[in-house]
Amino acid sequence: MEPLPAEQPAIIEGAIEELEARYSSTNPTSRAQLSSASRVLPGGNTRAVLYYDPFPLFIESAVDARVTDVDGHSYIDFTNDMTAGFYGHSNPVILAAIRSALDNGISFGGPHQHEMALAEAICSRFMSIDRVRFCNSGTEANLLAMGLARAATGRPLVLAFRGAYHGSLASYSNTDAPLNVDIPQMRFARFNDEQDVRRVLEKDGAQIAAIIVEPMMGSGGGILADRAFLAALRAMADECGTLLIFDEVVTARLFPGGLQDLVQVRADLTTLGKSLGGGLTFGAFGGRAQLMDRLDPSRPGAILHGGTFNNNVLTMIAGHIGLTEVATVEALQAVNSRGDKLRHKLLEVAKERRTALSIGGHGSILSLHFQPIAPQNPAEITTTPKQRKLIHFDMLLRGFYVPRRGTINLSLATSGEDCEAFLEAFAGLLDRYSTLLPRDEASAKA
Numbered sequence: 001m002e003p004l005p006a007e008q009p010a011i012i013e014g015a016i017e018e019l020e021a022r023y024s025s026t027n028p029t030s031r032a033q034l035s036s037a038s039r040v041l042p043g044g045n046t047r048a049v050l051y052y053d054p055f056p057l058f059i060e061s062a063v064d065a066r067v068t069d070v071d072g073h074s075y076i077d078f079t080n081d082m083t084a085g086f087y088g089h090s091n092p093v094i095l096a097a098i099r100s101a102l103d104n105g106i107s108f109g110g111p112h113q114h115e116m117a118l119a120e121a122i123c124s125r126f127m128s129i130d131r132v133r134f135c136n137s138g139t140e141a142n143l144l145a146m147g148l149a150r151a152a153t154g155r156p157l158v159l160a161f162r163g164a165y166h167g168s169l170a171s172y173s174n175t176d177a178p179l180n181v182d183i184p185q186m187r188f189a190r191f192n193d194e195q196d197v198r199r200v201l202e203k204d205g206a207q208i209a210a211i212i213v214e215p216m217m218g219s220g221g222g223i224l225a226d227r228a229f230l231a232a233l234r235a236m237a238d239e240c241g242t243l244l245i246f247d248e249v250v251t252a253r254l255f256p257g258g259l260q261d262l263v264q265v266r267a268d269l270t271t272l273g274k275s276l277g278g279g280l281t282f283g284a285f286g287g288r289a290q291l292m293d294r295l296d297p298s299r300p301g302a303i304l305h306g307g308t309f310n311n312n313v314l315t316m317i318a319g320h321i322g323l324t325e326v327a328t329v330e331a332l333q334a335v336n337s338r339g340d341k342l343r344h345k346l347l348e349v350a351k352e353r354r355t356a357l358s359i360g361g362h363g364s365i366l367s368l369h370f371q372p373i374a375p376q377n378p379a380e381i382t383t384t385p386k387q388r389k390l391i392h393f394d395m396l397l398r399g400f401y402v403p404r405r406g407t408i409n410l411s412l413a414t415s416g417e418d419c420e421a422f423l424e425a426f427a428g429l430l431d432r433y434s435t436l437l438p439r440d441e442a443s444a445k446a
């Protein structure tokens with residue numbers, strides 16, 4: 001196809017309209033299912049991130065590295081359930097473990113060996129976790145970790161970062177989001193800005209129970225925390241008697257012991273979720289024995305932490321098998337290096353076409369920003385919703401299941417060929433639309 005003429009608002013809108021029309025006409029069943037679902041689910045939706053206009057694709061099935069929608073289109077999956085689908089859709093080792101577990105009962109209502117096995121696997125991999133507690137989501141893990149920090153320190157406040165996402169009840173791209181809890185007890189600083197943290201601590205440090213941080217902002221745009229920033233948080237937390245919580249719900253999949261393994265900064269509490277449940281519902285928080293043992297029910301004055309499905313058998317088994325037999329050190333290195341190779345080639349392809357592109361994230365998680373300089377915090381992201389929409393529709397129509405927010409996630413099932421196919425499709429996209437995207441002035445001048 002011919003490249004389009006240079007950027008003008010009317011033209012990007014025209015291109016989106018044309019793509020949206022093709023998308024709508026090729027996906028009538030998804031449209032109809034959204035309409036039916038809307039009778040019983042608000043907007044036909046029960047997880048906001050899965051909604052996009054005019055209607056999201058409804059998925060019929062998923063195998064290995066592919067998903068198939070209800071209109072029969074097959075896509076190579078580069079969403080992978082927003083990082084939770086790390087193992088791919090049908091890892092045989094995990095599926096066999098779940099199948100054999102089904103024959104032995106799925107809800108014991110008592111302690112069992114599988115929770116101990118998963119706990120042992122987690123404690124041996126994460127350097128800062130001596131003891132761990134399970135729950136059912138990353139959101140819960142973060143709220144529980146913040147609650148434990150408040151109880152342990154006797155302080156009411158928590159410091160978080162603007163643009164961070166710690167779950168549906170702790171979502172700080174808009175700190176006043178109506179469902180957020182404890183907002184009067186929250187303080188906020190700018191991510192990757194030590195001075196801003198110091199400013200908040202100088203004012204309220206004596207009342208701050210914990211600093212909670214994603215070592216790499218996930219939904220905030222794949223923005224890595226500088227190592228020096230995390231080390232400074234560690235030092236400032238110690239000065240103030242404040243606990244440091246690393247939210248590794250997304251980043252745990254990047255290294256055997258999470259991103260803290262790479263940066264060698266030790267958290268007091270670490271929260272986990274998503275992929276560590278082997279693809280099933282999961283959350284966990286853990287840390288130093290002395291801190292976690294406040295939850296030991298045999299002790300006088302123990303802090304109560306319950307949860308009907310905290311030790312649900314299927315998750316405990318899938319999580320344990322996944323962590324010990326599938327997410328091996330070698331497997332993590334291999335998928336990260338596939339991600340790094342793709343990152344490098346995408347940047348090359350963009351440079352050749354003089355399109356401004358920076359790619360955040362790390363290893364198997366890539367966040368595409370159409371701007372020459374990588375953002376250091378979410379306020380620096382300049383890619384517009386229209387640009388995101390254009391790319392989203394175009395990649396879907398080319399057969400790649402990608403999220404609208406622009407982060408692509410490889411799974412262990414994503415092959416080198418899948419990455420090559422993605423690269424080729426992305427080059428095709430840029431050949432057609434690079435004039436509607438920001439120009440890379442540096443390579444344009446060269």
Ligand SMILES: Cc1ncc(COP(=O)(O)O)c(C=O)c1O
Binds near residue numbers: 082137138139282
């Ligand atoms: C960094 C981070 N923390 C916590 C959560 C919340 O996890 P869950 O959706 O399991 O509640 C998410 C979810 O996207 C996340 O990205």
